[in-house]
Amino acid sequence: MIREGAISFNAEGAFYNPRMVLNRDVGVAVTRVLKITQYLDALAASGVRGLRIAKETDVEKVILNDVSRRACSLIEENIKLNSLSNCEICCSNANVLMHQRRFEAVDLDPFGSPAPFLAAASRSAGSYLFITATDTAPLCGAHLKSGIRKYQAVPVKTDYHREMGARILLGTVARELARIDKAVYPLLAHVTDHYVRLYLEVKKGARLADKTLKMMGYLEHCHECRSWRTIPGMECRSQGSCDLCGRKTVTAGPLWLGPIQDRDLIGRAIDELEDVKGRSDRALRLLQSCGEEIDEPMYYDHHRLCKDLKTTPGRIDDLIEDLRAMGWEASRTHFSGVGVKTNAPLGSIQEILSGAELNDIKRH
Ligand SMILES: C[S@@+](CC[C@H](N)C(=O)[O-])C[C@H]1O[C@@H](n2cnc3c(N)ncnc32)[C@H](O)[C@@H]1O
Numbered sequence: 293m294i295r296e297g298a299i300s301f302n303a304e305g306a307f308y309n310p311r312m313v314l315n316r317d318v319g320v321a322v323t324r325v326l327k328i329t330q331y332l333d334a335l336a337a338s339g340v341r342g343l344r345i346a347k348e349t350d351v352e353k354v355i356l357n358d359v360s361r362r363a364c365s366l367i368e369e370n371i372k373l374n375s376l377s378n379c380e381i382c383c384s385n386a387n388v389l390m391h392q393r394r395f396e397a398v399d400l401d402p403f404g405s406p407a408p409f410l411a412a413a414s415r416s417a418g419s420y421l422f423i424t425a426t427d428t429a430p431l432c433g434a435h436l437k438s439g440i441r442k443y444q445a446v447p448v449k450t451d452y453h454r455e456m457g458a459r460i461l462l463g464t465v466a467r468e469l470a471r472i473d474k475a476v477y478p479l480l481a482h483v484t485d486h487y488v489r490l491y492l493e494v495k496k497g498a499r500l501a502d503k504t505l506k507m508m509g510y511l512e513h514c515h516e517c518r519s520w521r522t523i524p525g526m527e528c529r530s531q532g533s534c535d536l537c538g539r540k541t542v543t544a545g546p547l548w549l550g551p552i553q554d555r556d557l558i559g560r561a562i563d564e565l566e567d568v569k570g571r572s573d574r575a576l577r578l579l580q581s582c583g584e585e586i587d588e589p590m591y592y593d594h595h596r597l598c599k600d601l602k603t604t605p606g607r608i609d610d611l612i613e614d615l616r617a618m619g620w621e622a623s624r625t626h627f628s629g630v631g632v633k634t635n636a637p638l639g640s641i642q643e644i645l646s647g648a649e650l651n652d653i654k655r656h
Pocket residue numbers: 306307308309312334335336337338339340341357358359360363384385386387401402403
């Protein structure tokens with residue numbers, strides 16, 4: 293018998309990953325904030341995710357689906373074990389189910405890539421679409437061909453590869469929804485351990501979809517000096533050379549360039565998370581960090597920039613403070629402990645870092 297959150301369950305014969313507790317804790321907190329009434333756990337395995345939603349939120353109905361008969365009988369057992377009366381079991385191919393029925397919220401938690409389920413899930417999701425992807429190598433550019441096949445976009449492996457993965461996936465979902473006149477509004481996006489997790493609001497309307505597609509674009513990156521520039525729009529007008537050092541650039545995309553964190557929702561999810569039974573401090577820190585990120589795509593690796601400049605890295609918070617003092621926006625990021633998000637050009641950051649030792653002396 294396993295205990296997680298407020299439920300006890302058996303997972304024998306089905307997939308269960310205890311490392312995903314943080315993912316499910318955050319899912320419970322976000323679902324509570326959104327006051328969802330109907331929730332599909334499309335790939336449920338033991339049912340742990342859907343059962344926790346059924347027990348720990350005010351959802352009226354949770355539909356737990358898995359194609360495996362063994363998983364479905366396990367889910368049935370687990371529902372009884374927790375005396376839950378707000379659950380329905382389906383033993384279908386998730387794609388068939390999602391083409392047949394609409395659900396207020398759809399949650400995809402597949403083995404690896406969610407790509408095979410995105411078309412059906414986009415149709416099925418009335419208001420919310422939650423997605424986990426564990427295929428970070430294709431998403432982040434480490435397995436290039438597979439990434440291009442699955443997401444119809446070109447990822448580029450960079451220092452900010454974790455955010456690249458989140459934005460490539462988000463861009464694919466935005467395009468999938470737009471095909472059926474639906475618009476996407478990101479509520480929360482995080483990359484933890486080896487998975488990407490997205491919480492998205494979905495609205496119907498061709499005009500809204502047109503508007504959200506304006507958040508799509510490309511990104512031109514220079515491997516030589518680590519500088520990059522964004523290219524908004526679905527038309528790729530890359531320069532081919534770096535603004536800073538003049539070397540040849542590579543282009544990633546199409547990907548999502550718009551905001552990915554809804555600070556108001558995250559603030560409320562933090563309050564809800566405080567009450568989640570057994571929740572980890574790590575989950576809390578994650579949400580706090582996501583809520584403090586500025587709305588700028590990608591980030592610089594503080595240590596890597598210092599290494600290039602052959603200087604010793606000082607405190608990352610000092611760099612952020614200096615950038616803000618110069619009038620730029622800057623923040624840390626949950627994507628990396630040594631990451632800095634800013635709208636400052638790389639040249640300005642380098643100037644600060646080159647004078648870092650001087651600044652350090654002034655400060656102490
Ligand atoms: C990663 S597990 C789900 C884990 C679960 N959500 C949790 O939190 O523990 C993926 C599940 O999807 C099921 N599955 C795979 N392909 C499917 C399909 N086409 N339709 C429905 N279920 C499917 C598998 O049987 C497996 O139980």
